[in-house]
Amino acid sequence: MTLTLPAHIHYRDQLLHIEDVALDRLAAEYGTPLFVYSEQSMLDALAAYQRGLAGREHLICYAMKANANLAVLRTLVQAGCGLDIVSGGEMARALAAGVAPAKIIFSGVGKTRQEMRDALGAGIGCFNVESTAELDVLDAVAREMGLRAPVSIRVNPNVDAKTHPYISTGLKDNKFGIAHDDVLRTYQHAAACSGLQVLGIDCHIGSQITETAPYLEAMDRVLDLVESIEAAGVPIHHLDFGGGLGINYQGDTPPAADALWLQLLQRIDARGHGHRKIVIEPGRSLVGNAGVCVTEVVFEKPGAHKNFLIVDAAMNDLPRPAMYQAFHQIVPLRSDLARPAHTWDVVGPVCESGDWLGRDRTLAVQAGDHLAVLSAGAYCMSMASNYNARARAAEVLVHGSQARLVRRRETSADLLQAETGL
């Protein structure tokens, strides 16, 4: 594999930079592990979707579970995004980021009554409902409040997104969405509920999808459903096509967002649905390649069969390798160090064998040097935990030559704060 760095990440004078800021300077100033994000990378990724949907009535709702830092949200919201949320906590964060409530979409299989009340009270744009039980509870909650809840029903198109089983959501045997055969009946039921207002239909077939075909297949299934739902007398306004577009982690070649939407819109138009509002919920593809995690090599631990490079970032900061055997490129911050290259497993200090960040990597570094774990903008900090009583990392947002601390490093005192009753 040849080394290709994500956009806005490059070596200049032998030092790894994000935009115009050298990462070793940020490591010295803020310590490690440290997440650093390129604002321009996020805006460019968003612009590809905006180009793809230009001229259509549309709403791009960033799926904030990918990275919910307020500065990241604010960057995307100011550029025109709505937000896709999956919990009351995310709603509070979305409102704090200044998004218009009408541009919030509430997804997820297990919304509580309190979350429904809060979201109805805030005036969110749509609830993406995933079961009949949820429809009935939402109907009751809305009627109690004298409101009608705007809903879309998440359908399960039963297509194989050809991605990792843990991030595939569009097959009939997983917990998401309403099974294809039950969709019509569920829409008729929703249309008869006086506390609900049916707005649209939605699907989300998985994550890290790198092919166009599963999207086209899902689009055909969704349009088939729209036609039968409308034939049964329930009008559908918007088509919400979820997120899921992949990024390049390891030579992956997902379609560009604008090229993908060119094809999807052709399909929509060819089938006579060109007038519909399009909603999408991209997460990873807006932020994944905008971020890196900078970490320091703590120790070298050569062995008979494996050499371990023990670094100060761990599975609590970067959970994707432990969770899905995911691959992140790992590169040195300085390319001018005259070190011998060895093959290393890059591991963290957490007491789990699953705590590895990369396996069999050829790296010319030694203790005290710094590494950057690439493609760390999505599903890293947002999944970070305090396991092993490790404080979560700091986050920095870079704009050109300016770097701004957007989340300070947690302290041991932060970690003790919520505990009572001693």
Ligand SMILES: *Cc1c(COP(=O)(O)O)cnc(C)c1O
């Ligand atoms: C996670 C999720 C998304 C975003 O997925 P990405 O793969 O990050 O684009 C969008 N919609 C729903 C319902 C999700 O659960």
